[in-house]
Structures are given as structure tokens and as C-alpha cells.
Amino acid sequence: MFKEFKNFIMTGNVIEFAVAVIMAGAVGAVVNGFVSDIVMPIVGMLTGGVDFSEMKVVLQAAVAESEGVAAVPEVAIRWGAWVNTLVNLVIVGFVMFMIIKAYNKMRKPKEEAPAPPAGPTQEQLLTEIRDLLKK
Numbered sequence: 432m433f434k435e436f437k438n439f440i441m442t443g444n445v446i447e448f449a450v451a452v453i454m455a456g457a458v459g460a461v462v463n464g465f466v467s468d469i470v471m472p473i474v475g476m477l478t479g480g481v482d483f484s485e486m487k488v489v490l491q492a493a494v495a496e497s498e499g500v501a502a503v504p505e506v507a508i509r510w511g512a513w514v515n516t517l518v519n520l521v522i523v524g525f526v527m528f529m530i531i532k533a534y535n536k537m538r539k540p541k542e543e544a545p546a547p548p549a550g551p552t553q554e555q556l557l558t559e560i561r562d563l564l565k566k
Contacts, residue, residue, distance in 0.1 A: 455527075462526060466519045474518070486511025 467484070475481050486509075493505035551559075 458526060458530075459523060462523045463519060466515060466522055470518060470522070471515055483511035483514045486514070 471483055475483060487507040488510065489505060489507045491503070491506040494503040496502045
């Protein structure tokens with residue numbers, strides 16, 4: 432039974448899936464860094480020095496105690512972080528599209544199955560039947 436399980440685990444599809452999951456995590460980390468460290472500062476500069484990660488709509492301000500510790504945390508809608516996430520999604524989608532496109536180009540084309548041999552035509556069958564009936 433263990434041998435059957437081992438054969439199932441070591442099939443090509445399972446290994447390819449595991450590699451894809453690991454690569455997706457790595458690509459995601461790289462793209463997150465690219466968006467937050469390169470793309471968003473450029474977008475912020477083009478929009479007049481706006482840092483989108485700090486953009487928010489405060490619904491309730493934080494209430495601080497005497498020692499600076501927040502007794503009630505701030506309640507805010509962080510729409511700037513959401514914009515960063517959308518830019519991240521677009522870039523990840525584009526990168527994955529390019530990877531899949533390159534993979535499909537490199538993959539061997541499937542060989543077409545040879546056509547089955549053509550059988551006799553209807554006229555040939557009728558001719559054979561006629562000849563057999565004449566006998």
C-alpha cells in the first residue's frame with residue numbers, strides 16, 4: 432500500500448503543482464517588494480508626493496491615555512493600502528500571464544495521432560455484395 436501511495440505522490444502533476452505553489456509564493460513576495468518599493472513611490476511622486484499607504488478616512492480618532500497608550504484604537508478605512516493591493520494584483524496577474532505564455536511556448540507540441548486507415552467506400556462495399564450475390 433505504501434508503494435502505491437508513493438507512486439501517487441511522485442506523479443508529475445503533483446510535483447508540478449508543488450513547484451507552482453512554491454514559485455507563486457516567491458513571485459508574490461518579489462512583486463510585493465516591487466510594488467511597495469519601486470512602483471508606489473513613483474506613483475506618489477507623480478501625484479504630488481502622496482504616499483498611498485498612509486491614505487485613509489478616519490471614522491473615529493484614537494483616544495490616548497495619559498501616558499500616550501491608546502485606550503481606544505483608531506477606526507479608519509485604509510483605502511490607500513487597498514490601492515497598493517490593486518496595483519499589486521495587476522502586476523502579479525501580468526507576471527503570471529507572461530510566465531504561462533513562456534511555458535506554453537517552451538512545451539513540446541502534442542503529436543497528433545495517426546489517422547485510422549480508411550475503410551472501403553460505400554460503392555466498394557456495394558460492388559462486393561453484388562459480386563457475392565452473382566455467385
